[in-house]
Amino acid sequence: MADHLAAFARHLLLERGRSEHTVRAYLGDLRSLLAHAGEPADLGALTLPVLRAWLAEQARSGVARTTLARRTAAVRTFTAWARRTGRTETDTGARLVAPRAHRTLPAVLRPEQAAIALGAAAAGAAQLDPVALRDHLVVELLYATGIRVGELCALDVDDVDHGRRVVRLLGKGGRERTVPYGVPAERALRQWLAHGRPVLEGENSGAALLLGARGGRLDPRAARRTVHETVASAPGAPDLGPHGLRHSAATHLLEGGADLRVVQELLGHATLSTTQLYTHVTVERLRAVHDRAHPRA
Structure with a gap:
């Protein structure tokens, strides 16, 4: 069974990306x-009743619907692979139905809250402290581009095109994309490269754009902590991490008139249905404003 799992892992990494x-x-x-x-010795023991009983046990233990959906996807992918590679005679997971996950509307910043939080980060970087300069760049780039925190921390210096003001990155599924950023992020980037990165740079820095306090590539956990602390400086703002800034960037783009497919490309979503979640956010906000402002709401 360990050999099956190892082969499946290689399939996911090398073939599925x-x-x-x-x-x-x-x-x-x-x-x-x-x-x-x-702990069966044969994949044939993973019958449909066994799979359903496992999911039922997970549900009874209080596992979230989103987690159940992912676990169902994992099993379906595994049994399909096992059938295709001749490890089993039938694909038992093909008839396993995933519970529909509840899609909740993400919390987002209002544009004025985003401006206050980014202004606070800029003020903290005014003294050219290297960590403050880095933290300012973290929040500016996350909000300007809507990229994921893992994508941000994986950026190298050469991934930035200053002339075109774009970053090139490798997203989920090995998909490459180019994302633009604005003038405030460019100012933060140039300050970091001139006064912050050279101070923190060390033997383990390599080509990493963003560095931790010890000179290595910035850890996503440190970036998350930075975002939480920065957003907290805006009065009334929800407690958001990097993904919250991503939600906010997408929402503000759509509210500003951006095309849905353009936002899909910027965020690196594989399907348009994922991006459409943000249209629900804007519609809910429009409805709330209508209810408050219209005399016949």
Whole structure:
């Protein structure tokens, strides 16, 4: 069974282009299933009743619907691969139905709250402290581009095109894309490269654009902490991390008149349906304003 899991992991990484995070999550789901099935020696023991009983047990234990949906996807992907590679005679997971996840509207900043938070970060960087300069760049780039925190921390110095004001990055599924950023982010970037990065740079820095206090590539956890602290400076703002800034950037783009497919390309969404979630945010906000302002609402 360990050989099957190792081969499946290679398939996900090399053939499907899944991230290491996704591979770890899928393997964890499969190990949970195997433990439920009594650690069988043969894949044939993973019958449809066994799969359904495992999911039912997960649901009873209070696992979130989104997690159940991911675990169902992991099993379906595994059994389809096992059938295709001749490891089983049938694809038992093909008839496994994933619970529909509740799609909640993400919390976002109002434009004026975003301006206050970014202004606070800029003020903190005014003394040219290298960590403050880096933190200012973190929030400016996240909000300006809408990229994921992992994509941000993976950027190298050469991924930035200053002349065109764009960054080139590798997103989910190995998909490459180019994302523009504005003048405030460019100012923060030039200050960081001139006064911040040279101070923190060390033997382990390599080509990384953003560095931690010890000179290595910035850890996403440090970037998350920076965003939480920066957003907290805006009165009335929800507690948001990097993904909240991503939601805010997408919402503000759409409210400013951006085309949905352009936003899809900027965010690196594989399907338009994922991007359409942000139209729900803007419609809800429009309805709230209408209810407050229209005399016959």
